[in-house]
Amino acid sequence: MGSVAKTVFVEMTPFRVEPRFVGRVWGWKDLRPWYDRAAKEEPIGEVWLTGDDCAAATGPRAGKALGEIFKEMPQAMLGEGASSCDSPLLIKVIFAREKLSVQVHPDDRLAQKYGQPRGKTECWYALAAEAGAQVAAGLKAGVTMDEVRAGIEGGTLEKSLRMLSVRAGDMIYVDAGTVHAIWPGSVLLETQQNCDLTYRMYDYGRGRELHIEKSLEATQLKTKAGKVAPRVMEDRTILVDSPYFTVERIPVEVSRSSTSLHREDELKDGLAYLFAAEGSGRLSSPSFGEVDIPPRGIVAIPAASPIFAIQDMGDLDLIRITPRWPRPAA
Template sequence: MNKRMMMMTGVAPFGLKPWFSERVWGKKDLTPWYAETGTTELVGEAWLTGPQCVVETGPLAGQTLASVGEQLGGEFPLLVKILFPADKLSVQVHPDDAQAKALGETRGKTECWYVLEAEQNATVALGLKPGVGAKEVAASVESGTMESLMEHVPVAVGDMLFVDAGTVHAIGPGVVLLETQQTSDVTYRLYDYGRPRELHLEKGLQVLKSKTQAGKVAPRMMDGFTRLIEQKYFTVDRFEVAAAGEINVSFSGPGCLVGLAGGGVVKTIDGDVELSLGKAVVMPSGGGSVVVETSVGALFARCVAPV
């Protein structure tokens, strides 16, 4: 079983060390997710499968995910993060693949958000109100009324939201989100509440869409897990192991497991890889499965790039 996983790429599953991205809207304290971040600055994002993340286990230990791309058969297709906003993120938009390439970028950025924590009455801004287009957005940026043109969606723990490319969106304080997206950091900032950061109005207005497929996604019960979302670029599932035991987890394409509560180990031919809170275990290719073993129970996500 695990031998098959290794045969696809020559690399067994391995653990990654999160990389912490400093942001003006972030936090200094990321407990209980992380005891320390290695910086005294505000951290807004923990990149779990970013190109800068360092391999912690197996023969590739000490190398970055970007540097082992050749052994994995190419760039890892998913960028998985945990977002920790203590203040409002900018109002922003991402291009789709065609738009990104026309603007000289490698690919677009379609993403989704799984709500890990949410205060009472928490919301996210997702999409424009009916009848709002680029002209109205441009005028609202000038007048400082951008937020009033957006749909504000109430969220609770366990919600999944699809953020289609072209969707104008923003995240505020009061939530912690697991974000799964195409491996891309192309972001066009439309509005930033007067903070002295660069805006990308020309490109942002060019790629925004008045209407997209963005919104909440209803979960689907599957055989042994919950399907949270299934889209062109990613599928995200939730697994719950209530007590001591083990579960078989299959992969149809390259992906990762992310620890969300409890803990356990992923059994591989290179030995056990710890599955712990806020960290990713990368499965380099599909066509195989792994066993997750726990002595205390575990909650984890499986994020996969379909092939």
């Protein structure tokens, strides 16, 4: 996998990405009012906002798949410091009407052992949560691998899970190797490494494939998973800052310049995504005109983007998501 050259030669304008609605047995039949979409057959469980098959909705590359854009324009999209030439993050909104499977994701080393480019560390930001909503993030203290295997075989694995209550605005970090599950009652913005590799351990008898041996190989009894306290700063709130991504809430009082979106400690020419958790926004610039961000919409900001202003078009709750570039494992 080649590295990205350090010089960005081509200016590239921001563009909105068309969401992709993905069927899941545990999903919702109707996503309204979140999205104007109802399921025709299989329930919709995930809305992929930056999947490789999601298409650009605006700009000169409208209609082209996001994965193709990264491969064709890696310098303009990723800028300096990128460790690959493909899309680094997969961002989704999760809608669960039933319990998801109890599962685990491999880390980079294990994923590469089985021929995949990267593992899957992720985080969940609660856009909404009903009273009593919960997720599982890790195993209870003292649980052994023998107990995990016995729980899978006996259908009692839930007893070993560390359950967390969820309220709107909570951020939960789930590093690779964490046994986890999402239960009904919340709508979650999931940011993850661009990998959809999941090892199911237990699936409540739904008949889908299980990956017991690989899941046990991937499982780490102790991880860093759990709730992350927000870091409130003068111009933003950092929700999570991990080796693979940073997620922030950015206040927009009427309007602010794109140059103010960067933190002092980050690269100034890297990729970013802007997601409207509530309300709507608008990007405007003499270089490209206007790009609207509708509610629950997302805009890709290439590394080579010209300067722009972002405006609050009504009750905008702006989430900024940026990839980070970890050093390869030794």
